[in-house]
Amino acid sequence: MSKIHHRSLYLEVADRVRELIEQGDLAPGERISEKQLCERFGVSRTPLREALKVLASEGLIELLPNRGARVVRLTLKMVKDTYDLMGALEGLAGELACQNISDEEIKVIRALHDEMLRHYRDRNLPDYFQVNQRIHEGILSASANEVLQETYSNLNQRVKRVRYSKKMTDDFWRKAVQDHEHMILALEARDGRRLGQILRDHLCNKLEVASLAGVIEDETTLDVATS
Amino acid sequence: MSKIHHRSLYLEVADRVRELIEQGDLAPGERISEKQLCERFGVSRTPLREALKVLASEGLIELLPNRGARVVRLTLKMVKDTYDLMGALEGLAGELACQNISDEEIKVIRALHDEMLRHYRDRNLPDYFQVNQRIHEGILSASANEVLQETYSNLNQRVKRVRYSKKMTDDFWRKAVQDHEHMILALEARDGRRLGQILRDHLCNKLEVASLAGVIEDETTLDVATS
DNA sequence: GAAAGGTATTATGAATTCAAAATACAACCA
DNA sequence: TGGTTGTATTTTGAATTCATAATACCTTTC
Numbered sequence A, B: 001m002s003k004i005h006h007r008s009l010y011l012e013v014a015d016r017v018r019e020l021i022e023q024g025d026l027a028p029g030e031r032i033s034e035k036q037l038c039e040r041f042g043v044s045r046t047p048l049r050e051a052l053k054v055l056a057s058e059g060l061i062e063l064l065p066n067r068g069a070r071v072v073r074l075t076l077k078m079v080k081d082t083y084d085l086m087g088a089l090e091g092l093a094g095e096l097a098c099q100n101i102s103d104e105e106i107k108v109i110r111a112l113h114d115e116m117l118r119h120y121r122d123r124n125l126p127d128y129f130q131v132n133q134r135i136h137e138g139i140l141s142a143s144a145n146e147v148l149q150e151t152y153s154n155l156n157q158r159v160k161r162v163r164y165s166k167k168m169t170d171d172f173w174r175k176a177v178q179d180h181e182h183m184i185l186a187l188e189a190r191d192g193r194r195l196g197q198i199l200r201d202h203l204c205n206k207l208e209v210a211s212l213a214g215v216i217e218d219e220t221t222l223d224v225a226t227s
Numbered sequence C: 001g002a003a004a005g006g007t008a009t010t011a012t013g014a015a016t017t018c019a020a021a022a023t024a025c026a027a028c029c030a
Numbered sequence D: 001t002g003g004t005t006g007t008a009t010t011t012t013g014a015a016t017t018c019a020t021a022a023t024a025c026c027t028t029t030c
Helices: A009-023 A032-040 A044-058 A076-099 A101-121 A125-142 A146-163 A170-188 A191-211 B009-023 B032-040 B047-055 B076-098 B103-121 B125-142 B146-163 B170-188 B190-211
Strands: A061-064 A068-071 B060-064 B066-070
Touching: A009 A032, A009 A044, A009 A146, A009 B076, A032 A044, A044 A061, A044 A068, A044 A146, A044 B047, A061 B047, A068 B047, A076 A125, A076 A146, A076 A170, A076 A191, A076 B076, A076 B146, A101 A170, A146 B076, A170 B170, B009 B032, B009 B047, B009 B146, B032 B047, B047 B066, B066 B076, B076 B103, B076 B125, B076 B146, B076 B170, B076 B190, B103 B125, B103 B170, B125 B170, B170 B190
Parallel strands: none
Antiparallel strands: A061 A068, B060 B066
16 A cells, blocks of 8 residues: 655656756757746746756756756766766676675576667667666666665766767667676676676767767857856 | 856755754754744745755755655665765776876875875874865866766765764774875876775775764664655 | 544645846937 | 947746645543
8 A cells, every 4th residue: 555645846847847858848058937837837936946956956957046047058078077977886886786686686687688689689779778778777776775876867867868869870889789798797797896897888988979979069169057 | 356146045045054964953863944944044935945955855854745854864874875986986086087187286185195194193183184185175176077076075965974073093093094195106106096996995994983983873773764 | 541533733835926136128329 | 320328027036925734732532
């Protein structure tokens, strides 16, 4: 029997705005009008503004005093920095996972891995991405470190738009799958150090795609926040 | 000529509440009364509540729907997890710092290091802590990764109460200074890998003190959030 | 005397209102 | 015509107000 818990309005609103940003309905750098969003969601300004404060502290939007909110524009450097961080976090997750993971959990991840390989052979990119993400989540989860998971999830949220961009060169894809091949082996051998190293490099590689995809603007293009 | 920028009230309030938590004026697990704080700061509930939302997303307090806010109680596991994370982040910072740091910056850190040694010899714990922190900040800063700095700073904030607790065994202190001796050498040699490893272990050690100090309660004591 | 139920009080959630800053626009002047 | 100043409008910042959920307390009943 699950508790009835009325989620606060501001949380609901924050989720919705997050979606809008993730989907690109709110473009980077775009000014966010409070009135407009209030009407869109059918709520008053109070919960909306509370939601905006939360999103700002998550790094998704920036609040300019007396001038409203705007979606953060990702610079190349910001994304690079974030990837470095996520690499370090995935590395730690891998090490911890090898210490804590059960045989059962390994089997689950192995199953996901094999499923991902099938999607790769079928050239089914959407499903590949989905399963791929679940593998990484599985490792994070096996680390049994909630603070780590939460932190990673926040960073991931920030760069999601870029990360799962549609472009994917065939060459990179092959390389990513190869990484995963090594990963599952290291995991099954419970070789934390090696798994950590692979995960670190794995994420770093992804940056290449991102920058190639041209989704990110160069850091020279704009640095709104530095005014 | 510096711009006149009127900081928003909610930011001011958030800072003040952060201080209260850090100083222990608001005890862990203590219920935060909105009215009380409003009167204390002389502001209305609106900016206060916005500040509370921010602090909640920073992980300092937790908001129970219709039941107000309370200061997060640190469990031993939470602190352990956070230390693991901070270790990974400091490690990354060390590696990046070795890539980016200028000779000038190294000299500054060396000077701080020597100053810290003097405080150690004088058994001046407060000043030791202060300079020690500035060294770590220097390395973080030399990493030239703002996302990393921001993330680290947030995690640090959460465990500050514990971390800079008054207790400090003589044995641990000696060991910490020894770590720093190795650190400065690795930094001057620009040996990123080694510096990273040292920083990681360095932080891990600190956990011993924290748990010894008995400031943290065991995870069995309470897990309020898991209701 | 203890437990259950109901009422009063208090605290929080959210909308509305008021104030102040920023923006848009028009009039005026060089 | 171009630029500047002043006014009107819009938008944000913060206080107040209203509604609702939670808590405390009192009464009633067994």
